[in-house]
Amino acid sequence: xxxxxxxxxLKSLVAxxxxxxxxxxxxxxxxxxxxxGNLQLxxxxxxxxxxxxxxxxxxxxxxxIKIISYxxxxxxxxxxxxxxxxxxxxxxxxxxxxxxxSGYGSTFASRNMGILGSLILIFLVLHLANFWYKYKFGxxxxxxxxxxxxxxxxxxxxPGAVLKEGHLWVDGVDKGPAMKDLYEVxxxxxxxxxxxxxxxxxxxxxxxxxxxxxxxGFQTLGLRFGKAFSVIRVAGWLFAIIxxxxxxxxxxxxxxxxxxxx
Amino acid sequence: xxxxxxVWRQRNAQDPGRFVDYTVDGINPDMSFLEMLDxxxxxxxxxxxxxxxxxxxxxxxxxGTCGLYINGRPHGPLPRATTCQVHMRHFKDGETIVxxxxxxxxxxxxxxxxxxxxxxxxxxxxxxxISVNTGQAPDGNAIPIPKEDASKAFDAATCIGxxxxxxxxxxxxxxxxxxxxxxxxxxxxxxxxxxxERVLNMLSQMEKEGFGGCTxxxxxxxxxxxxxxxxxxxxxxxxFIKAKISF
Numbered sequence: 001x002x003x004x005x006x007x008x009x010l011k012s013l014v015a016x017x018x019x020x021x022x023x024x025x026x027x028x029x030x031x032x033x034x035x036x037g038n039l040q041l042x043x044x045x046x047x048x049x050x051x052x053x054x055x056x057x058x059x060x061x062x063x064x065i066k067i068i069s070y071x072x073x074x075x076x077x078x079x080x081x082x083x084x085x086x087x088x089x090x091x092x093x094x095x096x097x098x099x100x101x102s103g104y105g106s107t108f109a110s111r112n113m114g115i116l117g118s119l120i121l122i123f124l125v126l127h128l129a130n131f132w133y134k135y136k137f138g139x140x141x142x143x144x145x146x147x148x149x150x151x152x153x154x155x156x157x158x159p160g161a162v163l164k165e166g167h168l169w170v171d172g173v174d175k176g177p178a179m180k181d182l183y184e185v186x187x188x189x190x191x192x193x194x195x196x197x198x199x200x201x202x203x204x205x206x207x208x209x210x211x212x213x214x215x216x217g218f219q220t221l222g223l224r225f226g227k228a229f230s231v232i233r234v235a236g237w238l239f240a241i242i243x244x245x246x247x248x249x250x251x252x253x254x255x256x257x258x259x260x261x262x
Numbered sequence: 263x264x265x266x267x268x269v270w271r272q273r274n275a276q277d278p279g280r281f282v283d284y285t286v287d288g289i290n291p292d293m294s295f296l297e298m299l300d301x302x303x304x305x306x307x308x309x310x311x312x313x314x315x316x317x318x319x320x321x322x323x324x325x326g327t328c329g330l331y332i333n334g335r336p337h338g339p340l341p342r343a344t345t346c347q348v349h350m351r352h353f354k355d356g357e358t359i360v361x362x363x364x365x366x367x368x369x370x371x372x373x374x375x376x377x378x379x380x381x382x383x384x385x386x387x388x389x390x391x392i393s394v395n396t397g398q399a400p401d402g403n404a405i406p407i408p409k410e411d412a413s414k415a416f417d418a419a420t421c422i423g424x425x426x427x428x429x430x431x432x433x434x435x436x437x438x439x440x441x442x443x444x445x446x447x448x449x450x451x452x453x454x455x456x457x458x459e460r461v462l463n464m465l466s467q468m469e470k471e472g473f474g475g476c477t478x479x480x481x482x483x484x485x486x487x488x489x490x491x492x493x494x495x496x497x498x499x500x501x502f503i504k505a506k507i508s509f
Binding site for chain 1 (some may be wrong): 268331335365366389432435456460462463465478480482484492493495498499500502503506
């Protein structure tokens with residue numbers, strides 16, 4: 001048999017689908033890290049605020065994390081564009097649609113990954129504008145210790161420091177950059193009912209997207225061996241419930257039980 | 263019993279086609295679905311009308327020729343059955359039944375409910391075979407094959423190429439069909455020699471024919487009259503990855 005297929009590495013549908021799986025599963029891994037990081041928001045008091053803001057400094061300054069964050073941005077873009085290309089190709093495969101459709105044998109999520117993904121993307125843009133863009137480029141409040149001193153990026157309260165262009169100065173000496181108070185931005189955002197509603201409701205499409213996507217990723221990569229796949233399937237369902245629920249809890253606690261965080 | 267049919271009628275590939283309503287009365291519940299259509303066609307012929315064109319051959323569920331999309335499902339409401347295995351007792355008296363042809367760009371309608379499935383033949387020609395002479399049955403039996411591999415290869419080999427997977431798939435993908443053949447041959451030592459060429463050639467041909475890609479919805483597996491598992495698509499994906507990383 002002669003090899004007649006003249007495909008580039010990413011030309012074929014299966015290769016494109018494998019790219020979807022790889023980026024998708026990487027994003028699943030990111031969700032775990034992101035959720036565990038964000039759950040620090042629920043630590044009450046000044047120590048919680050300090051821990052979360054220190055974590056934000058670490059996530060934006062540690063070189064390895066910076067590299068991973070660029071891989072993450074790239075993964076999101078690839079996942080979206082690849083999905084778009086695949087959806088267009090797949091739509092073209094059926095030019096005349098059925099009059100009656102049953103959807104038998106497939107889940108709601110599996111048939112609507114594009115719509116669910118689009119909803120997640122809209123949420124993502126809003127989410128990045130709310131926090132990521134603000135933290136990196138916008139006007140930010142700065143961290144102040146209970147004694148009323150500004151706090152350095154290392155988390156030390158510096159008595160008598162004056163804030164000038166993001167740096168702390170004591171008697172004309174630069175003591176380094178001040179710690180931005182991302183926690184405060186989160187607290188203010190999650191005090192608004194419409195933001196809380198959007199954040200909580202957006203976790204529903206995320207859950208459905210994960211319910212199909214998690215196990216589908218393994219299937220696409222060919223990682224399906226007998227009974228082990230049932231474990232992956234159950235893990236996928238648990239993942240699709242636990243992760244969105246974990247994220248949804250944060251705005252709900254901030255909105256309904258702010259006193260618990262003091 | 264009496265049923266109301268909405269049947270897709272299309273004179274030829276150029277005709278845009280339309281649904282036509284028919285009422286069929288005096289149906290014996292033990293008639294097969296195709297026999298019910300035969301009754302209707304006899305009536306149409308005696309009335310001087312054009313009978314409804316549909317494919318069928320063995321009428322015992324092994325040839326894969328018949329294939330009607332009945333009430334939103336390929337091969338109708340019965341699990342693991344072809345259209346010819348569906349009987350009128352599986353429908354309610356007075357039910358409205360919508361009958362459509364397989365819908366896929368790669369399966370153009372020839373007439374009414376008959377579609378051209380030669381795209382499947384060309385996919386098989388692209389790599390769904392073994393080039394070497396594997397001899398007679400005794401020669402085959404001389405090669406020891408682990409029971410699990412033999413069983414899985416046989417399960418995949420039960421594909422009858424009816425195209426229900428394509429019809430059921432929201433992407434009109436032929437992945438289950440291709441996967442069945444790739445897994446059938448790829449799980450056996452005789453088929454391993456050309457495994458790389460096979461998976462790449464067959465997938466390439468599948469795309470050339472205009473079938474869509476797999477999104478793992480599982481509709482194909484659920485509608486396949488032979489119960490070909492999605493596990494075969496995972497096998498195909500592994501074969502593809504292996505083929506791409508080996509030169």
